[in-house]
Structures are given as structure tokens and as C-alpha cells.
Amino acid sequence: MNTISNKTYSATPSTTHKEWVIVDAEDQPLGRLSTRVATILRGKNKPEFTPHIDTGDNVIVINAEKVKLTGKKFTNKQYFRHTGYIGSETFSTAKDLMEKDPTSLITIAVKGMLPKNKLGRQLMKNLRVYAGPVHPHSAQKPEIKEN
Structure with missing residues (x-):
């Protein structure tokens, strides 16, 4: 009898x-950029991807203030927020969010593409977004990811 072992590999946090x-993010469309970032954060670009383990990398997004929105999304796209109190829902446009905090557009877009559970919240801790080209993570020796 031929005993060939075809076991599925499952990554562990230690491996x-x-x-x-x-x-x-300079001159990148927001949706295309955030799908790329979410894929890297989740680890789906690696061969050892395991759905229930954080196999992704730490991602630094620079130049968040120069991200593009196509069409009239900059003025028409609405972001909804609710504090939990009755009647306290607020709507803000992408332009308002960009003026207040340029990093929030990318953070919200990437967060919506990750799982809505403990793993998704853990993966969001691996994302760092900066408005300009300067970041304080040079000690980690990050590599630049091209398109």
C-alpha cells in the first residue's frame, strides 16, 4: 500500500x-491602494497563508494626503458615524475627513476590508498611516513595495 502524506500546512504564530x-499612497486610487494594503496585512500574498492566524506583514503607508479619489467622490462620498446616543448620527464627506485627518480615509477603507472579529482588530495594529513622506520606523528596515 502506497502511503503518501498529503497533509495541509497550517501556520502557527511561532512559525x-x-x-x-x-x-x-501618492497618486494612487483609494480603493486600489486599500485592497493592496489589506492583502499584505492579512498575509494573502504569502504561500503560508492561514485564515485564522496573523501571517501578514506590518505596513507603513506614506503620503496619505496625496491619495486620489476618482469622479466626484471627494465631495459626494459620505462617511457615517454614530456615537450610540439617540439622534447622534453624523455624516461627513471625504473632503471633511481629509481636512481634519488625512490618514483617516485610508484607515477606514482598509478596516472595512479586514475581518470583523478579533483577528481583524489585531491586524489593524499592524497598519501605520502617515500624511507625509516621513515615518519613524527606519530602525525596522522596511522595504518599499511597488505596485
């Missing part, structure tokens, strides 16, 4: 290797 990746 995963996390790297640091820089993604430049």
Missing part, C-alpha cells in the same frame, strides 16, 4: 515571519 513594508 510566521513578519516583515515591514512601505506603501506609497
Whole structure:
């Protein structure tokens, strides 16, 4: 009898290797950029991807203030927020969010593409977004990720 072992590989937290990746948001459409970042955060670009383990890398997004929104999304796209109190729902446009905090557009977009559970909240801790080209993570020796 031929006994060939075809076991499925499952990564564990001790076998995963996390790297640091820089993604430049300058002149990138928001949706395309955030799907790329979410894929790297989740680890789906690695062969050892395991759905219930954090196998992704740490991502640094620079130049968040220069991200593009196509069409009239900059003035028409609405972001909804509710504090939990009755009647306290607020709507703000992408332009308002960009003026208040340029990093929030990318953070909200990436958060919506990650799982809505403990793993998703853990993955969001691996994302760092900066409005300009300067970041304080040079000690981690991040590598620049091209398109």
C-alpha cells in the first residue's frame, strides 16, 4: 500500500515571519491602494497563508494626503458615524475627513476590508498611516513595495 502524506500546512504564530513594508499612497486610487494594503496585512500574498492566524506583514503607508479619489467622490462620498446616543448620527464627506485627518480615509477603507472579529482588530495594529513622506520606523528596515 502506497502511503503518501498529503497533509495541509497550517501556520502557527511561532512559525510566521513578519516583515515591514512601505506603501506609497501618492497618486494612487483609494480603493486600489486599500485592497493592496489589506492583502499584505492579512498575509494573502504569502504561500503560508492561514485564515485564522496573523501571517501578514506590518505596513507603513506614506503620503496619505496625496491619495486620489476618482469622479466626484471627494465631495459626494459620505462617511457615517454614530456615537450610540439617540439622534447622534453624523455624516461627513471625504473632503471633511481629509481636512481634519488625512490618514483617516485610508484607515477606514482598509478596516472595512479586514475581518470583523478579533483577528481583524489585531491586524489593524499592524497598519501605520502617515500624511507625509516621513515615518519613524527606519530602525525596522522596511522595504518599499511597488505596485
